[in-house]
Amino acid sequence: MSDLKAHADLLRELHHGDLLVLPNAWDEESAELVAGAGYPVVATSSAAVADALGHEDGERAPWREMFAAAARIAAAVSVPVTVDAEAGYGLEPEQFVTQLLEAGAAGCNLEDTDHRAGGLVDTEAQADRLAAIRAAADAAGVPIVLNARIDAFLPSSGIPEEDRLTEAIRRGRRYREAGADCVYPIGVSARHDLGQLVAGVPGPVNGNTGPELDLAALASLGVARVSFGPRFYRAGLAAMRDALAGLRRMETPGGSRG
Template sequence: MATDLADLTARAERLRALHHGEMLVLPNVWDAASATIVAEAGFPAVATASAAVSAMLGYPDGEGAPWQEMFAAAGRIGRVVTVPLTVDAEAGYGLPPRELVDRLLDVGAVGCNLEDTDHRAGGLVEAGAHAQWLADVRSAADDAGVPVVINARVDAFLPNSGVAEPDRLAEAIRRGRLYREAGADCIYPIGAQRREDVAALVALPGPINGNTGKELDLAALRELGVARVSYGPRFYRAALADLKTAVHQLLA
């Protein structure tokens, strides 16, 4: 695990640089074995997926798992990879900004996803309040001496966001601007699947994290100017589906 401050800083700077060159593709992982496969395949960074990690631990997504267990799982990944590690830290688990940053650095992570869903009250956190919280996380990272890469997830496109469908793009753009101004390095409008929506979001200042879907493969996202692509729990679910098929074949 990377614990040396200079090493962590170098990894954070490398992760940030990866958002400004060739499109960064992140097949998200959930444990040390899956992280090793991704790193050995040649991907320049490793990212966790909270839905996959929490499911692997036996908990529902959406901060259903104790944060201690989530960070312990991330720490096992941090011990086996030498490329930059970014952790899906959900909505921050209610941790104070400096403690959140310290926990990330303790497990060797130099980046994090931070989403704007309120998992306790439901719906989205008020945009200004969330922007201030992101600014506090940025300040805490500065104080810690490591330029942690913040991928600010905007959940306006999700069905449980409370945002009416016609308003989702405008709300995602509004929140994306606020979060960038607060110090986020990348904006992640999860659930944006229409080409025209992604094109509008890419016009925001700074890198945009996208997802592949029915209309958008990697080539289309690259053409639109998306900087980073995440797969969430997709590969975890595919691995379990393969396992289910294989074990049922033993009973045939």
């Protein structure tokens, strides 16, 4: 527990300096690559982990399998690990925190999509859940770093496009009041919108790169951390797909079989 507390303290501190860059991992080898490249934290991607386990994203993978994968990742590296825990798999706060700590995680993402009913969880209900998880973690002696994902910009949220920025700021403020260490308005691609979010929500904001948002732009906006989700996992699959297509071309009549 003392090591986990130190990892949580370090992870929290890293949100208040230079841009914290988090290339997301999905298994032991990818986590070792991230840590070996000098990144101070390993973050998981639920979409990549679930896909590698043979499941779809969106809490369709059994939660025990997801936490077992997180535990293998945490055991493979010496740096803090923060887990993409989707919406928490319906676990009660105390059980959720227990599973995180048993996996060796120092932090987590927790999104406000309602995977069962659709749309977003009620703001106050999500804030209450965040507060309960914060209390359970503090009681366990490991102040895990809570990254509250805000899904207002996703089409599945059901929020009209013109209202998404206002809703994301409103939720971000409330989640921070409830004890979230950082908020993550996923799906924001416009520099103006992300700038408004950073200005409108007190404390650290997680961003994503995009056509208007390279690492320099994110840093200039005051973003605290950037994550890449399943991007590297999918890039690996795409590279393999291209290599296999090239191999098949070599096997066609007239091609070299090496």
